[in-house]
Amino acid sequence: MRDRPEPTVRKPAEPTLTDEITAGQLDPTVRRELRGLQKDLAEKVARHLVAAGSLVDDDPERALEHARYARSRASRIAVVREAAGITAYHAGEWVEALGEFRAARRMGGGPGHLAVMADIERALGRPERALELARSPEARDLDRAETIELAIVAAGARRDLGEVDVAVVGLQLPELNPELREPWSARLFYAYADNLLAAGRESDALQWFVHAADADPDGVTDADARIAELTGEPLLEDDVIGFDVEDIAEPIDSDDVEEVEDVDGVDEPGEDRNPAPDAAAPDELTALPTASGPDR
Numbered sequence: 001m002r003d004r005p006e007p008t009v010r011k012p013a014e015p016t017l018t019d020e021i022t023a024g025q026l027d028p029t030v031r032r033e034l035r036g037l038q039k040d041l042a043e044k045v046a047r048h049l050v051a052a053g054s055l056v057d058d059d060p061e062r063a064l065e066h067a068r069y070a071r072s073r074a075s076r077i078a079v080v081r082e083a084a085g086i087t088a089y090h091a092g093e094w095v096e097a098l099g100e101f102r103a104a105r106r107m108g109g110g111p112g113h114l115a116v117m118a119d120i121e122r123a124l125g126r127p128e129r130a131l132e133l134a135r136s137p138e139a140r141d142l143d144r145a146e147t148i149e150l151a152i153v154a155a156g157a158r159r160d161l162g163e164v165d166v167a168v169v170g171l172q173l174p175e176l177n178p179e180l181r182e183p184w185s186a187r188l189f190y191a192y193a194d195n196l197l198a199a200g201r202e203s204d205a206l207q208w209f210v211h212a213a214d215a216d217p218d219g220v221t222d223a224d225a226r227i228a229e230l231t232g233e234p235l236l237e238d239d240v241i242g243f244d245v246e247d248i249a250e251p252i253d254s255d256d257v258e259e260v261e262d263v264d265g266v267d268e269p270g271e272d273r274n275p276a277p278d279a280a281a282p283d284e285l286t287a288l289p290t291a292s293g294p295d296r
Helices: 028-033 039-055 060-073 078-090 094-108 114-123 127-135 137-141 144-160 164-170 185-198 202-214 223-231
Strands: none
Touching: 028 039, 028 078, 039 060, 039 078, 060 078, 078 094, 078 114, 094 114, 114 127, 114 144, 127 137, 127 144, 144 164, 144 185, 164 185, 185 202, 185 223, 202 223
């Protein structure tokens, strides 16, 4: 019996690149990861990664074409697989994104993008697997921002399972302090408010939506719209609600926040979104490691 020939894997056609896109725009740490490739190939892959990073917010499908092409030419480099996973996530290609993240972790190790992977499991209708990731040993190696993002995802998974009160408790982290102004504050306050509302605690939810709006000058969340919805007040033209925290309720004292220990199996969990198609990635989670310069 003759051996069957290996199936031919069709490589994606190369997407068009403009002259403005150069390999020099790629983050230096990422460029170093491409040094194992031949020089011309490394430059080509770098340019496609830059293109993917520049398109991922506005045109994720085109971004994914560039990331897929880069992957086809450098599939054994972890950072390329990671970029492919991020763009696939933005494009709503959940299974593809999860496979790319798993491949990147096998190649490079570490707990990177654990919150995104958990969110994908939610998007695929598997909240139990999202919670397994939140309880995994790798979760203990996350930095503070990633830990909080994972906590928000874990809270969303609890809500998917109908465990709304547990979701609320899981977000009662030390960072749940309305006086703090950290990069994650607005999203954490917003997620907490959203879960309070789901638990039927409307007045508490309104207070925390106000805290979220106050901590969100860049409009990362739609806290202003949620306040308007709960109060019946119309949004102002610039989408900023002129509420004062004191007009809503007294701030919660930190002593009033319930002490919790490892609700989701993670010392301090992080990030909330509904399953697909609402599991779109926030910029904090999905900024491709491709373009140098300030955060988008």
